[in-house]
Structures are given as structure tokens and as C-alpha cells.
Amino acid sequence: MSEEQIKSLEAEFEARIARDEKIEPKDWMPEKYRQTHIRQISQHAHSEIVGMLPEGNWITRAPSLRRKVALLAKVQDEAGHGLYLYSACETLGISRDELYDQLHSGKAKYSSIFNYPTLTWADIGAIGWLVDGAAIINQVPLCNTSFGPYARAMVRVCKEESFHQRQGYEIMLKLCQGTPEQKEMAQDALNRWWWPSLMMFGPTDDVSVHTAQSMKWKLKRKTNDELRQQFIDQTIPQAEILGITVPDADLKWNEERGHYDFGEINWDEFWQVVKGHGPCNKERMSARVGAWEKGTWVRDAAMAYAEKQENKKLNKAV
Ligand SMILES: [Fe+2]
Ligand SMILES: [Fe+2]
Numbered sequence: 214m215s216e217e218q219i220k221s222l223e224a225e226f227e228a229r230i231a232r233d234e235k236i237e238p239k240d241w242m243p244e245k246y247r248q249t250h251i252r253q254i255s256q257h258a259h260s261e262i263v264g265m266l267p268e269g270n271w272i273t274r275a276p277s278l279r280r281k282v283a284l285l286a287k288v289q290d291e292a293g294h295g296l297y298l299y300s301a302c303e304t305l306g307i308s309r310d311e312l313y314d315q316l317h318s319g320k321a322k323y324s325s326i327f328n329y330p331t332l333t334w335a336d337i338g339a340i341g342w343l344v345d346g347a348a349i350i351n352q353v354p355l356c357n358t359s360f361g362p363y364a365r366a367m368v369r370v371c372k373e374e375s376f377h378q379r380q381g382y383e384i385m386l387k388l389c390q391g392t393p394e395q396k397e398m399a400q401d402a403l404n405r406w407w408w409p410s411l412m413m414f415g416p417t418d419d420v421s422v423h424t425a426q427s428m429k430w431k432l433k434r435k436t437n438d439e440l441r442q443q444f445i446d447q448t449i450p451q452a453e454i455l456g457i458t459v460p461d462a463d464l465k466w467n468e469e470r471g472h473y474d475f476g477e478i479n480w481d482e483f484w485q486v487v488k489g490h491g492p493c494n495k496e497r498m499s500a501r502v503g504a505w506e507k508g509t510w511v512r513d514a515a516m517a518y519a520e521k522q523e524n525k526k527l528n529k530a531v
Pocket of ligand 1: 261290291294370374
């Protein structure tokens, strides 16, 4: 293809995005668009899969049958989200095996929030309320993103995330209305999860490297700082209903801005966790790789069975 032809394809592509048309897998797209989407969608898929680990840990210890059923359903939803997203990513020309390999070898990233430990039952409440709450704020704009398979997957994912957020908040509410010890447990979970939740929106706008290009492709509709502010403004009144407080001495309503002001985020901690030095990075990866290896016989059996069926069909045809 000549340079001129590529330029005209690029111009047509940008025009389609400007018109809010969806880009589908078989459409022409710039290589950078394809690579950026592979990176973002696979990171998202990996986060759903690794995100099952801190909570899966509590399924056997959930305090009642009702809580167990709700948590089990939530963790299963996250597996489903991971699978939709791997499928969406495969339409861009990368195989599932390559994607798994990138995760297991440590080449691919997943959301750092899942490298923190879940110490008490209240952490399951705090995760649903804050982590799924932050995920919704990040993901709702993606229902309108330009790449068709990603946008369509997000519609269902967001509906399920809102169930996750509510079940988490309800756990917190119950604890906060319970004994002083239970309320203390809820406060302790909020203390530990608040700052990592704010970090989920990524670095501040002045240092975020992908923002400008991603905004152009509508892969991002609002900046990291805007989304973080939205999360804080939405969450503080919910904490007030619970009667617990976020661990930030600088948090204050700013009448003039119409938003909450908040304290400095510890970015050193953020980068340490991103680089693999968080409290549970190693534990999460060894659990994930271990599960993959233990599942080898299931995958082998499924392949052997499929082959057998295929041979049967062929023999009949002859
Ligand atoms: Fe999810
Ligand atoms: Fe979720």
C-alpha cells in the first residue's frame, strides 16, 4: 500500500470515530490503534481474572449462606468478565494462549489494587463498595468507546458491576449497624482500601502518558483526575451514611469548586506496587500460575474429547 493510500485510510478512520461509528474487527485500523486496544483490553481481562483471587479467598469463610451465595455469584461474574474481554481481545488478532502467557510471565499488567491482602470479612464489603465502585466509574464511559466488541462487552459488565457495588455496600452497612467491634472492622477496612482505590484511576493527568491519544480514540472520555474526583464526590456521602470516615485529614468540601478537596496520594507506593513490590504481587501470580498448571489435565481431556468427536464425524462421512 502506498503512503498516500494509508493516509487516506487513516483520515477515513478518524472521521468514522468522530462520527461515533463503531470500529469492527474486520475493518481497517491503524496498527497503533490495534496495539493500544490489545494492551488495554487484555490488561482489563487480566484484572478481572486476578481480581477473583483476593475475594475467592473468602468464599469458604463468608459468615452466612446468603453471603456465601452472593460472593460466589460475584466472583463467578468476574470470571465471566475476563472471558468476554479475552474474546474481544482475540478479535484483534492475538491468541488466548499468547494473552495468558503474557500474564503468567509477568509481561502484562493487571490492576494493582488486587495486590493488597483481604484481612477481614469487612474487606469484602470495602472491595465491593470501593473497588467495584471505582471500576464502574472507569468503565461506564467505555460502553461508548469506538471499538465495537469492547463497547458491547462493557454494557453487560457494567450492569453486573453495579450489583457488586451494592452487595459490598450492604455488607458495610450491616457491619456499621452492628456491634462496636463490627463497626471498627468496617472502619479499619475503609482505612486500608481508601487510598489504593483512589490510585485505581491511575497517575495524575500531568504524568499520564496515554491520556491524549486515548481521548482521541474515545477509549477514554474523561481524564484520570476527573474520574478520581467523581469517585470521591460520590463516595463521601455514602461513607457519611455508614458513619465511618475516610483516612484523609485534608478532605474538605470546597464550596467554590463544588467538589471535595483531598490530600496527597502516595505515588511512591503506587509505583512500588505497579513494579511488582506490593504486599501480594508474588502470592497472586503464584496462585494464578498454579491454577493454570493444575488445570492442564482438564484442558488436555477437553481437547482429546473434541478430537474424538471430530474423528467420529469424519468416519461417518466416509
Ligand atoms: Fe468485573
Ligand atoms: Fe466486579
